[in-house]
Amino acid sequence: MRELKILAVVVALTLITYWGVEPFAHSQMHPHVEAANYKFDKADEETSKDAVKKAEEALVKAEKSTNKKDIDAAKADIASLKEFEKTSNEFWASNKEAENLVGNVANGETLVTSNCTACHSIEAKGFPAVMDNASSAAAYGVVPPDLGTVGKLYTKEYLVAFIKNPPMASKVSHKFVDGKVHPMPNFDWLQPQEIADSVAYLKDIAPKEMTNKEVFINACQRCHSIKYADMKNGTMAAFTPSDDIKKYMGKVPPDLSQMIRSRGHEYLETFINDPQKHLPGTAMPRVGLTEEAQAQVISYLEEVGDSKKAQREELGPKFLIYLVIFAIFGFLWKASKWRDVH
Structure with a gap:
């Protein structure tokens, strides 16, 4: 009977640790964030509203302390965040016309091949990269993506937003201030129909199916490397050289070989969808992948970093x-x- 009592105590302590202590410790180290939201207009509306709310709570706290410097700083934060909230909401609202239009593929081909191929390649359609990766990175800070697959990886809504204003769409407008400009210019001078036509062409030329590895290469490898890929594929170096990406991002993006183990599936799902949720002010852009494409990226990281799962x-x-x-x-x-x- 004594052994059964000891066993019961061990089981109880184990369960308390597993279901109580460990989740609590995890919540302190990794605060909860909202689930991934692939409706980016609604997601940005919610996060902007939450940011204003937190700033208002900070003001209340500052007013209780009666510290004038803190109060003034809190008021300035609220004003700045409210202005950004207005700008963000207006930006997404301005995209609706182009989103709702039916695009003309033939006209879109003319627009894309005349406006985009000076920087971007479309290998599948006979438009090779204008420069090698090192030269492109030196010129732009990061290697521009090939446009042959973007129609598969991103929704029409995101492509419309990115064409119009890349920093706003990818949530890195905070990085491009004081004269700093995004390597891709805004194409908000295009008419809504022209943007719809361009997106229609990109959707039309996109492959119907892509492997997990192909999605990773097109979505992530411009910045991230995988040093410990499988024996068949070997090392996967980032397309952008380290010195250039460091200047562009502020630091070298992490190698993703073991990211699935160090961070876990849930963290990656929310982080890729919106890095700002976990690291406010980070230079990593919102990738903007569809739910399907993002799942493929995470699956590939599992294949590489946790193949024995x-x-x-x-x-x-x-x-x-x-x-x-x-x-x-x-x-x-x-x-x-x-x-x-x-």
């Missing part, structure tokens, strides 16, 4: 069953040997 999960229940059987035999053996002593 399925085997490990399959082994877990078998190991627990073994422990239970071993414990039963151990208890019966002990009872048989010590029966006379007790």
